[in-house]
Amino acid sequence: MTSSSPQGAPPSGLDRFFGLTTSGSTVPRELRAGLTTFLTMSYILFVNPQVLSAAIPVPGAFAQLLTTTAIAAAFGSLVMGLIAKYPYAQAPGMGLNAFFAFTVVLGMKVPWQTALGAVFISGVLFVLLSLLGARQAIVQAIPRGLKFAITAGIGTFLAFLGLKSAGIVVTNPATFVGLGSLTAPGAWLALLGLVVTAGLMVRRVTGAILWGILLTSAAAIVLRLPVFAGGAEGALQAFPGFQGSLLGIFGAPVWPVDLVGQLDIGGALGLGLLNVVFTFFFVDFFDATGTLTGLSQKAGFLDEHGNMPRARRLFAMDGLAAMFGAFMGTSTTTAYVESASGIGEGGRTGLTAVTVGVLFLFAMLLWPLAAAIPAAATAPALILVGALMMEGIKQIDWDDLTESLPAFLTIIMMPLTFSIANGVSLGVISYCLIKLIGGRGREVSPLLYGLGLLLLARYLWLQH
Template sequence: MTDVQSPRPGGGSTLDRFFGVHAAGSSVSTELRAGLTTFLTMSYILFVNPQVLSTAINVPNAFVQLLMTTAIAAAFGSIVMGVVAKYPYAQAPGMGLNAFFAFTVVQGLGVPWQTALGAVFVSGVLFVLLSVLGARQAIVQAIPTSLKFAITGGIGAFLAFLGLRSAGLVVSNPATLLGLGSLTAPTVWLALLGLLIAAVLMKRRVTGAILWSILATTALAILTRIPVYAGGPNGALQPFPGFDGRFLGIIDAPIWPSALVGQLDIVGALGLGLLSVVFTFFFVDFFDATGTLTGLSQRAGFLDEKGEMPRARRLFAMDGLAAMFGAYMGTSTTTAYVESASGIGEGGRTGLTAVTVGVLFLLSMFLWPLASAIPGAATAPALILVGALMMEGVKNVDWDDISEGLPAFLTVLTMPLTFSIANGVSIGVISYCAIKLLSGEARRVSPILYGVAALLLVRYVWLMGE
């Protein structure tokens, strides 16, 4: 498999020729719409990431500076993914990894946030090195087809769970861990209405069904002033406060995050006592991002008959480069976003989709208060619907063979229940190798996969020791 895409001769616009839009069976308008859809489904990170990291990073005007850093890191990661790797995958500071950064490393272990940023940077360097050497794509190629379909389905289940939680349909329950939310809550019925609109429009083959659903439910929330926006007293939801006759009040000039940029401490991160932190950042993001990129590629139809991705080295290297740049700018690990599936669902197939997302993140630095006009209840239906669509590939798993079916099932189930794509991939790989080895089919498994399974076991044993 070559790592370079052959140029397509012929006419077309500059964007068409550079990204190979028509060669991918798409159009410029479709790519732009897909990028907007992806941005809308992941724009929550502009507000959530600063909320998480500001608990650990103490600088003047921390929230606004972290918001700017988040936007810049997401823009850079998405643009290099689109321009260099030419895939429609957006990148931004990852959820889960930011919580590990803030609550476990900085607050729990007492590591200075500058040193923690250094650890993120070092893990990004390792990503790039392994990508250039071909190690990451070799691991992807060693994953059996059944697990690749299961990873896609697991990501779908994870997306749907995120959507259900954002909508308030699924809530925590002290007796059963999870339970059904209040069906009378505004977030719930607004999300259900949005899901119905998206499903009907998609069934009727309306172009941009997911995007129209997001815009329609957002307009309804603003016009009816139902309480679906965060920011009320004591954490309560409130009506959208922006359109009260002061439209210019929701436009603000960006500020440069000077207190964060270049503050990482690489030398401190390389100290012997922090190597375990570097390893954890590296390990979790490796399998999180690898699982995400593999699942998205399978969903978009990029994998060939051997399960290989074109331009794989560039794809994985851009993931590592984004992590390095994000750490320099002052945020936790930047990685590929599973919400990119919403843009793929809208027909995004080239790097133009990712570049569109990046440009929108740059614009959000000027118009960032406008992003708050999209409530979580409006983007939740997109996550649920795309999650359902991503379950399609699970039908290709050989469920009659327990050595194929059980690891696939564990992969799908573990991702949403542990809130981790990395855990789902890990449990799937370990169980697959163990069953094949003990049932006399050891030679059907790649030696590389056995090595990966061994490393995963070592990690879990180490976590138990901790």
């Protein structure tokens, strides 16, 4: 591998801080990886405000929530890169925002300020458990086969997200899911991008995933394909162009004056809301833990015992991001599975995450430019990275049913339930039960048994 410094020259301060040479990476590679990750997750700038504005009735909710989303994502990614020094980006989590808006606020009639307080408390619990070593102890207790299954499951989940955003997989009232119209502009554009990007990867073109995103976006703009959000009544439209001065790519951010510091921690501590706090805590705990474990497996950070370096800092930064996001006025901020696209581009240090964080800060001013990247252009990246993450399944002992069935459930339940946390949970529960009933209970860590019981109790009594 080449280093970021000229041959024979001492490493730069940037190299020493992030360990670029030690990781076999370079500054251009890390910057490219960060840009790729940002492009694959920049949709959250628009989707998160759409989801949360339904439950947070403040003036100009969408504009304020867009700024809050960008700041929360920037903070989470920057602390992950600068303190934990991992290439993982963070932002308000999909699924968690829907639970916040539709289940807690609109369904349970909990004030949105109180719901933010519950998110903040769950973040405090994340940090405490991380600093005490509980989260890394749980990761170490998860058997090797399940860790590979978590990585593969995240791959299937990523691919499902990509296929869904491209309109290739759609809802079907009779069969739940079905094949979308392959002649629809978004579907065939995504398939074209998939083939082109795969071809570039086969040819070992540097930055193949990023080039694939940019080329596919350019094709959508030049061909005037209706694949961009913003049409009437939510319909897709052709790229409307950049309006206004300076090419229209600059837009003044709206400071979230009605959101910052509005969380109600006291109300969230009420006895009746402990269930909500626990659910926020549970879902993000296992979603983030599964995501971070799977990404670390893919990036080669886990040692032969399944341990990851700087684990306490890594997990603590996840909790700190959730706390900060709640203070800013958004639902749980967490590690993003789309970070796998940057890892696929060679990102191996915190400089990748720092790049993402800086781009989210710029996005507050350049957010019209982000609208030039349609979902159909990032879908191929998600599908390809998902395919690459399936590599580890060959390490699973498929001849041993006590290993293979829990691994299979872990993999298949992530896309089918649209939740990484559910896949990890059902894998752990089934692993414990099958080993115990099969007379091989001693092969399971006592900590894993305790975890399995907690997960089972959660599904029996606290499932919404």
